[in-house]
Amino acid sequence: MAPGPAPEAMLAGTVHVVLPPAERARRIALALSVVAVAFALACGACGRRAFMLRAEPPDLLMPWVLAFLVLLLVALLLRMGAAICELLWLERTWSNLPERLRKVGPIDQVSSALALAISFVPGIAWVWKLGLVVGISDGFEAIRASIPYAAPVPKRLGMAAVIVSWIPGLNVYVAPFLWEMFATRIDVCVKEILGRAPQDRSHAPP
Numbered sequence: 001m002a003p004g005p006a007p008e009a010m011l012a013g014t015v016h017v018v019l020p021p022a023e024r025a026r027r028i029a030l031a032l033s034v035v036a037v038a039f040a041l042a043c044g045a046c047g048r049r050a051f052m053l054r055a056e057p058p059d060l061l062m063p064w065v066l067a068f069l070v071l072l073l074v075a076l077l078l079r080m081g082a083a084i085c086e087l088l089w090l091e092r093t094w095s096n097l098p099e100r101l102r103k104v105g106p107i108d109q110v111s112s113a114l115a116l117a118i119s120f121v122p123g124i125a126w127v128w129k130l131g132l133v134v135g136i137s138d139g140f141e142a143i144r145a146s147i148p149y150a151a152p153v154p155k156r157l158g159m160a161a162v163i164v165s166w167i168p169g170l171n172v173y174v175a176p177f178l179w180e181m182f183a184t185r186i187d188v189c190v191k192e193i194l195g196r197a198p199q200d201r202s203h204a205p206p
Contacts, residue, residue, distance in 0.1 A: 018194060021187035022092035026180065029085035033176035036078035040172050043071035075172070082176060089183055090129075091116055093136055096190055101139035104131040126166055133158035133182070140189050149192035151185065158182040 050064035094102060095112045102110045118128045137155035144153075161178035165171045 025088040032082035039075040097139040
């Protein structure tokens with residue numbers, strides 16, 4: 001995605017450039033999640049059929065078991081692809097915050113590289129993503145003081161999307177769509193910042 005005109009923020013002697021949101025990555029994540037749900041539903045149907053045939057000869061049972069396993073694998077791979085696209089969106093959105101606003105819990109000035117790297121650490125990644133969502137929401141609220149845009153920042157929605165993703169089942173059927181709603185609304189905020197008049201494009205974050 002080619003970046004267009006962007007506002008610039010003077011911060012500690014440097015120029016911060018806000019890039020267009022990573023809408024393509026967000027839309028690909030949504031599409032992969034929808035297809036993953038379809039495969040998960042088909043997987044469940046095959047699993048139920050296999051359970052009903054558990055007392056039957058292997059030649060009747062095994063095709064359903066195999067179909068269940070293949071569909072489950074495909075659904076998992078699709079969700080992994082969607083998760084990677086979500087991380088690409090996160091990286092672009094995080095980089096759109098001035099450095100002093102890139103804060104995760106007690107950690108200040110978290111770089112985009114560090115934000116992505118910790119997102120791959122098992123276990124910690126779940127809580128880290130929640131911290132990133134809170135950091136993004138608080139950061140864009142702070143930007144509002146210097147660039148007064150109208151779009152609301154959906155902090156609670158983002159937190160709900162991450163928390164729901166911790167629950168088996170809901171992490172496939174509900175969480176991706178809550179995340180899409182959160183990401184779409186954050187992109188609206190970015191677009192409003194990009195759409196400010198030229199005289200408002202140089203700003204210092206609070």
